[in-house]
Amino acid sequence: MPIADKNEELALAKKGLLERISRLTTRGRAGTVAFPDGIFFSPLPSLMLFRIDAPTEPASFVNEPSVCLVAQGSKRVHLGSHSYVYDADHFLIIALDIPLISEVVEASVDKPCFGLMLRLNQKIITHLMVDNTIHVLRESPSARALAVSEVSLPLLNAFLRLIDLADEPESIGALGPLIEEEIAYRLLMGEQGPQLRQIASSGSQSFQIARAIDWLKKNYERPMKVEELADLCKMSTSSFHRHFRMLTAMSPLQYQKVLRLQEARRLMLTERLDAASTAYRVGYESPSQFSREYNRMFKASPSRDIRALLKHDSGERLYPA
Secondary structure (H helix, E strand, O other), X not given: OOHHHHHHHHHHHHHHHHHHHHHHOXXXXXXXXXXXXXXXXXXXXXXXXXXXXXXXXXXXXXXXXEEEEEEEOEEEEEEOOEEXXXXXXXXXXXXXXXXXXXXXXXXXXXXXXXXXXXXXXXXXXXXXXXHOOOOOOOOOOXXXXXXXXXXXXXXXXXXXXXXXXXXXXXXXXXXXXXXHHHHHHHHHXXXXXXXXXXXXXXXXXXXXXXXXXXXXXXXXXXXXXXHHHHHHOOOOHHHHHHHHHHHHOOOHHHHHHHHHHHHHHHHHHHOXXXXXXXXXXXXXXXXXXXXXXXXXXXXXXXXXXXXXHHHOOXXXXXXXX
């Protein structure tokens, strides 16, 4: 196919994505559930849509392994000292549960930022690797669990078919997993495929780090010793620390701190706990230390931050990456 024709098809696919997300994120539309922050949960369990009408302040959260597309506008995510911008021409892939700071940088009432986030299914990725004998390449020394790549026509077409199932709910159970498998295959065979393959391969160091992250998520309130996590991963302490920072751009202790503070924010919003009770609940021994670290992360004291969120009736920030 001539390059001009391919470019025209790609442009039409991007337009189709924009039209579909715009239609599905119309307030009050049957089949999607809207939240105050512009998030819409679709009939597909793994698919979330968003419509943001203005640039946002940076918001911190822990994101699941996922792929994120923007149909209009642009977003920026920060992982440590690294920043990644994605828009209608680029998609974001997140291979691990990692704390990120995200912001919408281009949006307006006339031209909202439209996009989606699809959670990646680890079992599907492993299944594809086994059935298709996709080889695990040697790990890159600069590999991170987050990257931005150009969107392709086959990937966009798969997402269009997946979104269209929102209008055909009776087919979601049968066709949804098949299309998600195609999307995972496109990602595995694309530019960022090697990193996804590493995370899914049980013999890789990235897979071992993923095990440590899973432990931290389930035990964030418990005291943590890096030596014990390294032993869990069957790695030396220095190797574990180096690979953990390579993938997440932070140390295990910093990662645990983010998990604790995110959970603390959720508890104060949803259960109306005071700061001191929340501090002990998430594993802090000192409420004053908790308040200092909370202020450092959310740029406000616990009480001030929660009052502001409740005042705007938006609850916890729900923006996907």
